[in-house]
Amino acid sequence: MKKITMLDVAVKANVSKSTVSQYINKRYDYMGEETKKRIEAAIKNLGYQPNYVARSLKQKKTSTIGVIVANILHTFSTQVIRAIEDFCHEHNFHVIVCNADDDPEKERKYIEMLRAKQVDGLIVFPTGENLDLYDQMIEEKYPLVFVDRMIDHLPVRCILLDNEKASSQAVSHLVKSGYKKIGIITTTLERKITPRMERISGYKKAIQEQGLALNEEYMKSVEVTEMKRAIKEMLSLPEPPDALLAGNDLSLMEVLAVVKEENINVPEDLAVIGIDEVSFASLFNPAITTIEQPAFKMGTKAAELLLELTKNPEKVAEKTVYRYEPTLHSRESS
Amino acid sequence: MKKITMLDVAVKANVSKSTVSQYINKRYDYMGEETKKRIEAAIKNLGYQPNYVARSLKQKKTSTIGVIVANILHTFSTQVIRAIEDFCHEHNFHVIVCNADDDPEKERKYIEMLRAKQVDGLIVFPTGENLDLYDQMIEEKYPLVFVDRMIDHLPVRCILLDNEKASSQAVSHLVKSGYKKIGIITTTLERKITPRMERISGYKKAIQEQGLALNEEYMKSVEVTEMKRAIKEMLSLPEPPDALLAGNDLSLMEVLAVVKEENINVPEDLAVIGIDEVSFASLFNPAITTIEQPAFKMGTKAAELLLELTKNPEKVAEKTVYRYEPTLHSRESS
């Protein structure tokens, strides 16, 4: 079963490859009606499908972009990905998604593989460790957009939640409901991941603005595997918190696991609130108060910016931070 | 910023393109040590990255496969995708994922686009409507694997849950716990989607095997948007069911939404059990009994089969159904 090529079509339609190519690319400015029809018939007849690989090689563009998420386990990542895909498919771009799994080495490998595949641009949730690669892309004016995290000083467009605001919304909501001993639990800060840092700093500022005392024992940032232990520790303090802010969806799951294991009454004994919307928030008993990121909007914007850069690669690299507003969904858990 | 090509490396290392190519492809059977070193140095020095598009064109393979899922909103789909990606990345294959969104037209577009991009094979959760395309791929001996759904008579390898067994596990578990009026709710059967059909037929068989009466009013298959209404209807029957089997994760969410809205006591007033594992199952109050698909194993198998076909395209097309065992997680809701 030999593959049908453009040449086969040309022969069948009694024209040259060039003319078939013009037809395929809808450049029929001067094409005779007769010719068009013959080509169309030949294509249908032979079941010809153009080979995008050959086209890409010649045109030096693939109409494909790459997305590297730091960790696909977050609902936020999957929502952003879906938004990117929707936008790209509408604009006839393909998307290759890779999951760096919070591992800078994997991130490096994926950046290199995707670039070898000549993708036209990259949307990255950067681990932050591959500065040489980021620098290189910037220097080459390679289309690049960061999501969720930024790297200081790097002239790259970044899509971020207003993380400090998310924390402060949580804190003021809790204070309004009468809670005064507010704890926060996030995943580890070891690698200075933007959202975690900002959510912590936003929490600190908000606590102080509310005239509450900052208590170091109410702030834990640990690996997910350590999280249940850390939460239990916090809850067995002589003066335990009466409210807990989970820094993201995975942290919230750990909090709820402890709540279940220890048979804690929510919100009577402990108010719970999570940053990131989760599928079961409103179904839960009690329904969980969450702070939602506009993931779909953020993903769409990332794709939009990237495709724009793709079309216009000479655009100056510049650090532009696009901040998005969180939304509080007040439910029963706080 | 001109792209560095193999020719640049060759010139710098004082060898021909051919030799550089040999080096890149690690075919140094007869290559002099000196030459190797010079090439290596030139590559490092210039920061050369091979262009996979050119290689793909020449080799007529892209080391990329496509995955088209029927509906990415199912947790099962995302887990299968992750397994496929893991397996493929291990074997140096790339994966392009598309979401057909239960729309046969989108499926058609994606199959055509992916084939134009010359992906080496396709894993499809088929909508079932594009028989001409499926046929064409089979005839061309194009590597193809179906997941979750099969199409009668089509000689394609299929990865499926033992759906009938899943239903019968649910029914016998419920019967063992003393429930006798067992309902089932699934998404619409309009397009004869395999898992829905089989879960229904498995349910019917199990009910009869258990010596219970089959009650048509206890079986509803409707669009997700209609589901809450349908559930409420079933629950307001003169003799309502005392247990409800949700046919998949999305259906389970609808059941739980009704439970919450109507303040139903689970499992006292209504036992609940769902096919598909969900992230919150064990955190919920009450914890939800689920029947899990071995999604990771299934995805891995799909990838394994496909890569095998890719290596060995002359393998006869044959209908082989790989069935996987469901696992019951007995929790508090039933």
Add this chain to the structure above:
DNA sequence: CTGAAAGCGCTTACAG
């Protein structure tokens, strides 16, 4: 042990 040459399937100035 290494190189010259052909070719993968397209696109694109340019000629006529």
Add this chain to the structure above:
DNA sequence: CTGAAAGCGCTTACAG
């Protein structure tokens, strides 16, 4: 209005 020719960046038999 259409075609001949060059070329995108590789790989691969084959020659030497």
